[in-house]
Amino acid sequence: MAHGGGMKVGRLDAIRSHLYANGPSTIQAIADAVGASLATIRRDLQVLEDEGAIDRVHGGARIAEGSSVEVAFQQRAKQNLGAKRALAAACYAALKPHGSVFLDAGTTVLQLARLLKVNPLPLRVFTNGLAVAQELIDVPKLQVVMLGGQLRSENASLVGPLAEAMLDGIWLDQLFLGASAIGPDAAIYSIDAAEASLNAHMLTRAAERYVVADSTKYGTLSTWKVAPLASAGRVVTDSGLPEEWQRRLSELGVEAIIAEPAGDAA
Known part of the structure; x- marks a missing residue:
């Protein structure tokens, strides 16, 4: 497995794919699906939220309502x-x-x-x-x-x-x-x-x-x-x-x- 940035990007994509496929998910479910620790997933979700890709919901996350383009606008x-x-x-x-x-x-x-x-x-x-x-x-x-x-x-x-x-x-x-x-x-x-x-x-x-x-x-x-x-x-x-x-x-x-x-x- 690659280490560093490439691995992280792959993980962020995997989280987004999981949320697209499964809808709103708990942090535990995302961690299980992606194969990473809860602490890592929490950090990743923060990055994705800052980018406007996801919304945090109680105990988990979902794909953002608007596209990233709408969010940027x-x-x-x-x-x-x-x-x-x-x-x-x-x-x-x-x-x-x-x-x-x-x-x-x-x-x-x-x-x-x-x-x-x-x-x-x-x-x-x-x-x-x-x-x-x-x-x-x-x-x-x-x-x-x-x-x-x-x-x-x-x-x-x-x-x-x-x-x-x-x-x-x-x-x-x-x-x-x-x-x-x-x-x-x-x-x-x-x-x-x-x-x-x-x-x-x-x-x-x-x-x-x-x-x-x-x-x-x-x-x-x-x-x-x-x-x-x-x-x-x-x-x-x-x-x-x-x-x-x-x-x-x-x-x-x-x-x-x-x-x-x-x-x-x-």
Whole structure:
């Protein structure tokens, strides 16, 4: 038998396979099936739980309800939640009833969808985000349209040539676009090529364009350039935005909407 990391990975796979095949299992049953001590299994279960692969239940474990992709997306959705909610509230205040609005697949824009769910407005909502569409199922006053295209699992988003072609047939009153990074060159960046291409396309199809990114993303880089920030017209960010960036936005003719955190919002 191999020792070290390889053995551990094999054991983790064996635990997952056992839980898939047998459903929720006690630690003892898992230990018996895998041939390891209870202490080792407990450590392994902790690793698998941290990865989002399993859920711990009383005295044992089961395969996690969501896939690891969903778990990763949910983890991102929970990061800086207070700031995201504040940004979402500022976006909500800018919404124009009876208009057509595009909500992208980012986790900050997802918070805007959640606000719309609680306080519906008469809107036509277009999105390429599965999580956004799910939030808005059966919300009164809203018409929801999803772009078609290739499913990008990391972001639960639809991207690619079909999605871009569909955008060509739509004109939007407002676009709310998240960003992975706002580069030192004052351009919007994304971590994915197809996402970047679709985002650039979105910016050409809307009258009012809002880039939604908290202040920590300014001056950072991601791999794929989407478009110059000046092509957006407005940014929604928080009061942590450095003065230097406030000056730069002003020089670029980009309006900065500063969201104030809602007291002790978690």
